[in-house]
Amino acid sequence: AQSVTQPDIHITVSEGASLELRCNYSYGATPYLFWYVQSPGQGLQLLLKYFSGDTLVQGIKGFEAEFKRSQSSFNLRKPSVHWSDAAEYFCAVGARQAGTALIFGKGTTLSVSS
Amino acid sequence: EPEVTQTPSHQVTQMGQEVILRCVPISNHLYFYWYRQILGQKVEFLVSFYNNEISEKSEIFDDQFSVERPDGSNFTLKIRSTKLEDSAMYFCASGLRFRGRDYGYTFGSGTRLTVV
Numbered sequence: 196a197q198s199v200t201q202p203d204i205h206i207t208v209s210e211g212a213s214l215e216l217r218c219n220y221s222y223g224a225t226p227y228l229f230w231y232v233q234s235p236g237q238g239l240q241l242l243l244k245y246f247s248g249d250t251l252v253q254g255i256k257g258f259e260a261e262f263k264r265s266q267s268s269f270n271l272r273k274p275s276v277h278w279s280d281a282a283e284y285f286c287a288v289g290a291r292q293a294g295t296a297l298i299f300g301k302g303t304t305l306s307v308s309s
Numbered sequence: 310e311p312e313v314t315q316t317p318s319h320q321v322t323q324m325g326q327e328v329i330l331r332c333v334p335i336s337n338h339l340y341f342y343w344y345r346q347i348l349g350q351k352v353e354f355l356v357s358f359y360n361n362e363i364s365e366k367s368e369i370f371d372d373q374f375s376v377e378r379p380d381g382s383n384f385t386l387k388i389r390s391t392k393l394e395d396s397a398m399y400f401c402a403s404g405l406r407f408r409g410r411d412y413g414y415t416f417g418s419g420t421r422l423t424v425v
Contacts, residue, residue: 229414238418239352239400285352289414294340294364296354297414 197222199288201300208276209308216271216303218286228269229287229297230260239285245269246291256280281307311335313417315401321423322391330386330420332401341384342402343376344416345369352400358384391424398422 200219208214220226227246231239243254250262260271269286283304289297314333322328334341343355356366358376375387384403388395398421404414 231416236421239416241415244414287352294357294359296342296357296365296367297344297352298354299352301351 197288197298199286199298199300201284201286201303203303204301205304205306207306207308210278211275214271214273214276214280214305216284216286216305218269218271218300220267220269220286220288222267222288222298224290225264226288227291228260228262229289230254230258230269230271231285231287232256233283233285233302235282242271242284276305276307278307278309281305311415313401313403313415315399315417315420317420318418319421319423321425324393324424325390328388328391328422330388330399330401330422332384332386332403332417333382334384334401334403335405335415336382338403338405338415340364340404340406341376341378342404343386344400344402345397346400346419347394347397355386355399388422391422393424396422396424 198221202217229244230242232242233239242258243252243260245252245262252260258273260269262269283302285302286300287297316331341358344352346352354367356370357364373389377385398419400419401417
């Protein structure tokens with residue numbers, strides 16, 4: 196079955212510290228991978244996506260993610276977290292065929308401590 | 310940067326009433342989607358729409374739901390007879406694939422539907 200697992204429900208990181216949010220997926224074909232961020236009461240903002248090519252993907256706000264096919268993972272990283280990064284982060288996977296659904300993980304809530 | 314626009318941002322309706330949620334996708338996008346997020350839960354796919362027909366739908370998208378692209382710019386989701394459990398944030402998204410390359414999968418800011 197197709198699924199996305201985000202093992203960490205809630206993570207607290209000190210401001211300035213590095214961050215890694217985990218995402219594992221189960222998908223029948225080579226997937227199309229996304230990370231979205233959602234602030235409370237807001238919509239989904241795309242941080243980055245992987246479609247093909249270089250497995251290390253750079254996104255907005257200083258985020259990056261690495262696609263590791265052998266581990267079925269697409270972990271999100273940031274070298275130095277800012278207080279404004281506190282939000283909920285969703286990993287999603289989709290088919291390369293256009294028009295198909297994205298499957299979302301349950302999300303990881305990031306809190307940033309000062 | 311182009312945006313997907315959803316209206317209204319918040320709608321309260323009585324159980325059993327019909328609601329229409331509206332979306333204006335990005336103008337050159339060809340694929341359109343509705344997702345929902347019940348409070349505190351993950352985002353769930355409802356339906357995708359391409360070339361004026363549904364291309365995929367989930368188990369959630371039952372006969373109570375319908376979608377329409379009435380005028381070439383708007384994309385609507387209708388819930389015929391709302392139930393309490395339809396209360397959720399509904400997200401519209403649009404995307405474009407051309408010659409095997411992706412040119413976006415952009416979400417709107419959502420409509421919060423509250424059924425009372």
